[in-house]
Amino acid sequence: MKYGEVLAAAHGVSFAEGGTSILERVDLAVRARELVSLIGPNGSGKTTLVRILLGLAKPTSGKVERRPGLRIGYVPQRLAIDRAMPLTAERFLALAPRGGAAERRAALAELGIAHIAGRAVQAVSGGEFQRLLLARALLAEPELLVMDEPAQGIDVAGQAELYHWIATLRDKRGCGVVLVSHDLHLVMAATDTVICLNHHVCCTGQPEAVARHPEYLALFGPASQEIAVYAHKHDHVHDAAGHVHAEDDHTHDQHHAR
């Protein structure tokens, strides 16, 4: 059996705020050992969906379930830490519920940030802080790892390294992974399920088999092994306002408000 049990699932989840509909009847499930890539344009509701899945927000309608006692590692897209509390990087890790000093040092070393252990957490660079958040997610010994745009602001080589690390983690620990990606066409090669979201699920599928065409490799370099192209299969188009038209509907010039 390739995948294990269902770790978390959203059924028909809708979310509206202040009269604006952000999510419409979205289904999403992640199983143990499954790697789900969630992609979509800015403002499409990816972060909202993830937060609902994690129980940080309540859907307006629909159901969310998580396996009881699920250990979750979460790396949010943005995290602001107030400067009022004096906190070193290692102490920040110590605020997590699991892990002693040895585990913390190991996590820092694994992410290549052992050198910032004694530095104030508000004074580390953006990239270092990102890795610190990953280290903290690791400490939870997660069964489900959720990362919101972890490759944001990282160059292609760095992305490849990150994706390789995530795939290894999934293989070693057998956890489920939900990855929110900023890129509409390139996803982790190791992805099992791609979900394209634009307020509703536009399409789902698998990424193209990693192309070993010499021109493709020449274009992206060895890093390309970690990244694959995803071909969208939409049966509809969106107008500028985000409303949906059926794709073959050339003569229909009215909106269907969804």
Place this chain on the structure above:
Amino acid sequence: MDDFLIRALLAGLGVAVVAGPYGCFVLWRRMAYFGETLAHTSLFGVALGFFFEVDVILGMIVAVALAALVLGFAQRDKRIGSDAILGILASLTLAAGIIVVSAAGTVRLDLFAFLFGDILAVRIVDLYAIYGAAAAALAALAWFWRKMLAATLHDELARIDGVRVDAINLLLMLLLALVIAVSGRMVGILLVVALLVIPAATARRFAKTPEQMAFMAALAGALAVAGGLWGSFRWDIPTGPSMVVAAGLFCILAWMVPRRRAA
């Protein structure tokens, strides 16, 4: 040294030791206005206590706890900002409290002492109350320390880690109400927030970890209490305000120390 001075010093030290760590949380959670509101509400609670002939301290604690709960609910509606809600509640309760007190007649309650503190009139039984409350508040803080820090630092990460953030927040608020009610007797309710915030702000200058900051805040508070008492004795000035000025001076001095490297 006279008995009453010794008692005053002991009372002050007891309050400083508990106000230090709680003051750190007031800073970390940016709750200074909230503390101010709780303090004003305690006057209202005392006044109501007189009116209904129940124990004054009980009236204070009940009023403050109620205010904390009202604030918790009011803050959910985002149309009026938290600071405005606090401003409204703080002024309302203070004004209402003063009205009730003056209606009851000043012979029964010394308003000045309530507003600015009455530490030199502390009795042995008050010391028991102060140290008892301080011990309980510190024990609770120690027990829940990691969870309170996690919930304070980042609400969502803490929730994901399984911390019951809403319960922790409520507990912290009620304990803070207790600390304010107990400290208010010393420096008066108009200045009690100063005892929370100023030593913690002093400690921030030098602390590298949350624990260091809590400890240093207690120390700074103790120094302020001792210095304020001495100043009050030496120059015959009101004791509560004298302690606050001492605390303020230490704070300014601390931040004037030049940095050798970024904190």
